[in-house]
Structure formats: C-alpha cells, structure tokens
Amino acid sequence: MQDALIRKLENFETFTAADRAALRAFAPRTRQVGARTDLIREGDTPENVHLILDGYACRYKILPDGQRQIMAFFVPGDFCDLNVFILDQMDHNIGTISPCQVVGIPRQAIDELMAQYPLVTRALLWCALVDEAVLREWLVNIGSRQADQRIAHLFCELLLRLETVGRVTENSYAFPFTQTDIADTMGLSDVQISRTLRELRRLELITLKHRVLTILDVEQLKAYCGFNPNYLHLRNTRWSGRRQVPWLSDVQEG
Amino acid sequence: MQDALIRKLENFETFTAADRAALRAFAPRTRQVGARTDLIREGDTPENVHLILDGYACRYKILPDGQRQIMAFFVPGDFCDLNVFILDQMDHNIGTISPCQVVGIPRQAIDELMAQYPLVTRALLWCALVDEAVLREWLVNIGSRQADQRIAHLFCELLLRLETVGRVTENSYAFPFTQTDIADTMGLSDVQISRTLRELRRLELITLKHRVLTILDVEQLKAYCGFNPNYLHLRNTRWSGRRQVPWLSDVQEG
DNA sequence: CGACTTATTGATGCACTTCAAGCGACGTGG
DNA sequence: CCACGTCGCTTGAAGTGCATCAATAAGTCG
Numbered sequence A, B: 001m002q003d004a005l006i007r008k009l010e011n012f013e014t015f016t017a018a019d020r021a022a023l024r025a026f027a028p029r030t031r032q033v034g035a036r037t038d039l040i041r042e043g044d045t046p047e048n049v050h051l052i053l054d055g056y057a058c059r060y061k062i063l064p065d066g067q068r069q070i071m072a073f074f075v076p077g078d079f080c081d082l083n084v085f086i087l088d089q090m091d092h093n094i095g096t097i098s099p100c101q102v103v104g105i106p107r108q109a110i111d112e113l114m115a116q117y118p119l120v121t122r123a124l125l126w127c128a129l130v131d132e133a134v135l136r137e138w139l140v141n142i143g144s145r146q147a148d149q150r151i152a153h154l155f156c157e158l159l160l161r162l163e164t165v166g167r168v169t170e171n172s173y174a175f176p177f178t179q180t181d182i183a184d185t186m187g188l189s190d191v192q193i194s195r196t197l198r199e200l201r202r203l204e205l206i207t208l209k210h211r212v213l214t215i216l217d218v219e220q221l222k223a224y225c226g227f228n229p230n231y232l233h234l235r236n237t238r239w240s241g242r243r244q245v246p247w248l249s250d251v252q253e254g
Numbered sequence C: 001c002g003a004c005t006t007a008t009t010g011a012t013g014c015a016c017t018t019c020a021a022g023c024g025a026c027g028t029g030g
Numbered sequence D: 001c002c003a004c005g006t007c008g009c010t011t012g013a014a015g016t017g018c019a020t021c022a023a024t025a026a027g028t029c030g
Helices: A004-009 A017-024 A107-116 A118-144 A147-163 A179-186 A190-202 A218-225 A246-252 B004-009 B017-024 B107-116 B118-144 B147-163 B179-186 B190-202 B218-225 B246-252
Strands: A030-033 A038-040 A048-054 A057-062 A068-074 A093-096 A100-106 A172-174 A206-209 A212-215 B030-033 B038-040 B048-054 B057-062 B068-074 B093-096 B100-106 B172-174 B206-209 B212-215
Touching: A004 A017, A004 A048, A004 A118, A017 A107, A017 A118, A048 A107, A057 A179, A057 B118, A068 A118, A068 A179, A068 B118, A100 A107, A107 A118, A118 A147, A118 B057, A118 B068, A118 B118, A147 A172, A147 A179, A147 A190, A147 A212, A147 A218, A179 A190, A190 A206, B004 B017, B004 B048, B004 B118, B017 B107, B017 B118, B048 B107, B057 B179, B068 B118, B068 B179, B100 B107, B107 B118, B118 B147, B147 B172, B147 B179, B147 B190, B147 B212, B147 B218, B179 B190, B190 B206
Parallel strands: none
Antiparallel strands: A030 A100, A038 A093, A048 A100, A057 A068, A057 A093, A172 A212, A206 A212, B030 B100, B038 B093, B048 B100, B057 B068, B057 B093, B172 B212, B206 B212
C-alpha cells in the first residue's frame, strides 16, 4: 500500500533489497495533508521534494485574469517536483486535490540517495523523463483533440498510471476531481465537461459516481480517443505493447 | 556566432576557460541539414543528442488522423533531446524548420563531459529544467488563452530566448515558420493564424515580412498577452524581472 | 517562365462558452 | 431537528471564437 513508489520504479529497474530499503527509509517523513491545500506556491524557493504516497494532487498556474490551468496530475508514487526543485523560484503551484499522504524529502537526501544507489538514480531519472513525456502528450491532447476524445484520453492515461501502482480494481479507480478540475485541466468549461461525461456514459464507455470512475470497455475507450500508450514508456505490463512477462504478474496485488 | 550554446549556458553559470573549451570541442561534429528534414523519428532508438547551432527546428507528433502537433521550437543553442535520449524509443519526432547547423553528440560524450565539468553539468541540467518550464507554459498558452494572445505570447517568448543567444537586432528576429507551422503549434487553423496576424499588424504590435518578425512595441505586446517571463528563469538580462543591472546592458548587442 | 507552396479573404457552420436557473448533497448553526 | 448557505452537477438558451470550405492572390523555386 505504501509502496506505490517502489512499485512504479520497479517498472523500469529491478532493484536489490538495499535499493528498496533506501527508498523505504523516507517513510517516517510522511505527513497527512488535507484536500485543496497547496504544497508549494509560485514565487516560493523550493526546499523539499514532494512525494505523494496516497491521494491525488496537481500542478497548476493562475493567470492574471484568475483563470486556472492545471498542468499535471500526481497520483500515488509520483514525485511532484523532483526536477523543479533545482530552480531558484517556483513558476507554478502544487496543491492537493484529495487528502494526501505526502513525504517531504530535502534535496540533500535525494543527492545522497543518488550518490549511493545507481539503480535508484536511473529509475528516478526515467520517471522524470516519463513525466515530461506525459506533459508533452497533454499538450497534444489539448492542442489536437476535441472535448470528448480529450477526456477519454485522460481516463485512459490515469487507468494505466494507476494500474502500475496497484490502484485499479476491475477497471475502476478513485476519481476525486470535480468537473471544474477537469475543465481547468483540459482548457474547457465545466459545463462542457458535464455534457461530455453524459455523452461518454450514454455510449456506455464509462460510469462515474461517488468519485469512482469505471471504464466499462477499455479497448473501446482507447479506440475512441486514439490512445497510444507508448509515451508512458511502460514495461512489464499488459499495456506496454511489449510481450507480457507472466512471472511479474504477482506484483499486482495491492 | 557559433557560440549560441555557451552564451545561453552562461546565463545560468559562470564558466572557466576550460568549461568553454570542452563545449567548443564538439564543433567539428557540426553538419548542415536542410529545411523540413527529420533528425529523429518516432519509434527510433535514440543514439545521439542533437544540438542546434544555427537555424530553427521543432519537436512534433503526428496523430492517427494525420494531424500534426508541434510541442517545442528549437533555436540556436538548444539541445533537442538532452533528456529524451535515455528513453528506449522515441515517442515523437524532431525535424528542422529552416536549414540548420546541427551537432550530433554521442550520449557517451555527454556522460564524459558531465563527469569532468560540474559547472557545465549544472548548466545543462538547468537548461533541461527551463525547457520543461517552457513546455508547461505552452500548455497554459493553448489551454487558457485565445488565438491572438496565444500568438503574441509565442512572439514574446521567442524574442527573449533568441535574445539570450544574440539572435535579435532591434526587436527583430528570423521567423522561418509558415502559418501552418504556427497553426500546428497553437492548436489553431492556418486560416485563423492569418487573420490573427492581420489583427496584430493592425494594432501595430508587430510586422512580419520576408520571414523576419519585428516587435514594434515590446511592452505593449507583453501587456497584450499578459506575458510573465519568470518561467524562462533568465538571469542577467533586461527581462528577468529582477532588478536590471545597467552595467550588463552591453550584453545586448547581437 | 510555369509549377507549386504559402498567404489572404469571404461565406458558412459548428464546437464550445457564457449566462442562468434549478436541484441534490453536505455542513453548519440556531 | 430543521433552516440556511454553499458547492458541485445538470440542463436549456443564446452567443462567439474558431474551423472548414473555397476561390484568389502572392511568393518561391527549379
């Protein structure tokens, strides 16, 4: 349950027990953060790196006219600012969506970790690159797809990302976002999100109630939005496009 | 002229002569590439890192329906894939816009450079983070601004980025993009680009002819689109948002 | 020079926004 | 316990920013 990060990283790299132990050493730093709380704000000088162990968070900017644009979602196992923390000043905000368990790690601790554990270093680097690839795909999503495919694409992406950290059961996962959150993510109005969800429900592609999203037909939803998972650079999963490795399937238990 | 990279990096880090020499050592690998030529394609396994010494290039994806989405512009001094090259497989394409001078650097050479020159390493890391910040801002741009402000924002960004590598004279810079290029960047139609440019010309904010863009009133254009340069994380320039340092203003000459 | 690409302009259509009203769920305080 | 306000969602009606289609003009290159 707490090991979302290790699970995710082991998608890229096969760790030794020492590697895992080094990562688990951060566990005592875990703290609980309420929903709708900023972890760091634009203009702040970043001190700690934030790791989400449980719950959902996001990266966002507020424009002069008050408009909010969400640029990333963070789910369990995600670092919010592994890279960003080297910059002198935050150019955006990071805040929680739902209540979260967050680990704050001093940058020095990260440096030491990287100095000692090359496999972990490689895996973290890989993660950072995948995060950037996701950001690129979001640009494609907003720039090139219309509302219904845009939202369907997001649902597919979250399914795969949450699956790698064991947060999916029978194609269902927690979905604490409001329609306004989705709107500010997709560059659409909240009204349009409502209408689009209605359409996706009508097509029997999804259900969404009590903050739980269920994808009724994954293949059909992927086809609907032209989802290509290559940008997630997954390995060892049923979605990677590579040969599935059966002896890793026992990793899947939450 | 060839030292766009060093100029850009010295925006972040003060180098020693040895640092500069190490960077200049790649110069012999320079090759000329024609306009509209792919440097690397989706599906390829990346070998070399590409550095643009002269000309403009871009990062893009092609969707199943043939739609192109441009995700980044590269100008002199930019690495196209400093990060990406660690991934197993390209999830997008990189191609030139205009004729370019490109340096192809084996990843091993980058590793060696980083092992020996910590200042250069820091500067390259910084660059990579700024590139990601630019990507985030593009998402904001497409997601939250309407056509005219979107394009104005791009013009402002290019002005600053090109200024740091000495490619701007009297608020004019080379602009080899077609209107279709801009359209595929902004998630708009090429017709809309044409109309928007007409509007920006009418407002006497810009002129654009013979592939040269001139910004007639920088402050007004910035105000027009609400441009905030903080995401470029510039130092030592008249745009940084920090107190201007008068004795550095001589840097401005192209 | 002729062939092709790029840019411009008008007419029409549509995807999405904005505005507004209503509704249910939830929490708070009297 | 109910009254009340707030928040999130839904739905309709009207408006608009931009897309699409199509024709012409201007620029570019072998």
